Amino acid sequence: MFIWKDILEMSRNIPLHQVILNMEMFETGVDPDEIKEKLSKMLKVILEEAETQYGKKHETLTGMTGDNAFKLRNHTPNFLSKFSYMATVTALSIAESNASMGRIVACPTAGASGVIPGVFNAMVKIFNPTFEEMLEAFIVAGGIGKVIADKATISGAAGGCQAEIGTAAAMASGALTYYIAKDAEKVGNAAALTLKSIMGLVCDPVGGFVEVPCVKRNGNLVNIAISSSEMALSGIKSVIPFDEVVDAMKKVGSSLPQSLRETGEGGIANTQTAKSLVSNLKIFLL
Amino acid sequence: MNLLKVVGPVMVGPSSSHTLGALRIARFVYKFIEGRPEEVSFILHGSFSKTYKGHGTDRALLAGILGLRQDDPEIKNVYEIADKFNLKYRFLFEDLGDVHPNTVRIRVLKDGMTHEVEGSSIGGGDIKITFIDSVPCELSWDYDTLVIVNRDAPNALKSILSTIKVNVANLYLRRVNLLQERALTIIELDEPINNLEEIRKLPCVFECYFIRRDD
Known part of the structure; x- marks a missing residue:
């Protein structure tokens, strides 16, 4: 079981990404080089798909989304930095590709699969890092995700959207922070700041399908990951340590009613517009 | 949950339980009968029967029974692939009783032999094969x-x-x-x-x- 406090303790003398690989070896018996090799394959798919899908129109399964990435790509940003803009377009692109049965890496889940490609694609385009540098940041993202998976849950059905997109964003903010500062403590602060900002977010997909609001949440949450990382890099600390934030998130998740955990019955799924959309969909769905 | 499972796997969307899990159940059958069947019936239960098209479960099942891998970008075009192989397929809806909401029973005909396998997609792409030729079991594959x-x-x-x-x-x-x-x-x-x-x-x-x- 991964506990952030332990990871932090061990990373005093060993680089954080190496600590994560070592801990995984102790737990599963798998050689760190082998894990690294498999992770690098996944990162390659993430980068390839981000490149191919960037700003494309998609024909999604229900048609409720599909042209959002395209719209944003053809728009000149007023407020977002170049980095945030690229990350947002990428996150929307992958989320819409996912909704149209495209190839994705379920990092950490299919529904939240846009956030990590968002930050990594922007990293490639803006900072031109080496693959090894990106891989190290990706391993750190994995370590954060595993802390949440071990201590709480990464499933929307179990813990609400805070557990899915929240985990994705916490992983992304940790990866960004590690890439810039190589500082484990700052990484933990970035992840904690992110998770605290989206504590309580419910899972309320219209009709139960992974499109509304999932696609645009990927686009928005990648920005929370970026701003949390920026704050942590400036030295801002999370008053509540990451481990305790995760525990709190778990408790909030289990106190959410069933209707707000991926059943498509509560939240925006229960609005008049959502209901009429779904009843129109049913005609050609069944 | 191990690190690789948190970070992955590589798959086609939109949902690990509705596409990945469904594909793996069908692909289990493909491997079990050592190749593509001539005929297949997918008997869908519960949530699978209600939302199978909007989640792409139909295409995932067809892809699995044709032996496609979980990350094959061709999965979205699988109806054309099925026609190319002259696969006869049917989607049926039935209440399979007190089973997991995402359950499918797959009946296949290959070389004159009929087999029937039932499985549930239990979340995160994990599956449980619950019946093989009417014998109850509990396989995770x-x-x-x-x-x-x-x-x-x-x-x-x-x-x-x-x-x-x-x-x-x-x-x-x-x-x-x-x-x-x-x-x-x-x-x-x-x-x-x-x-x-x-x-x-x-x-x-x-x-x-x-x-x-x-x-």
């Missing part, structure tokens, strides 16, 4: 799996196990038919076996299938 129809007689299991050279993780044995003296043995293994023919030639073995796990 996290292991290399041997399915054997053998003689329901003393020492049958002993001779099978002594022929298997790799470590057995889990084992199920159930009587199928007392009159025909038939039993079904399911063995989950830590590693693949390389002497399948030897097992098939055992006098107590009628049928033997080996389903390798996906890496």
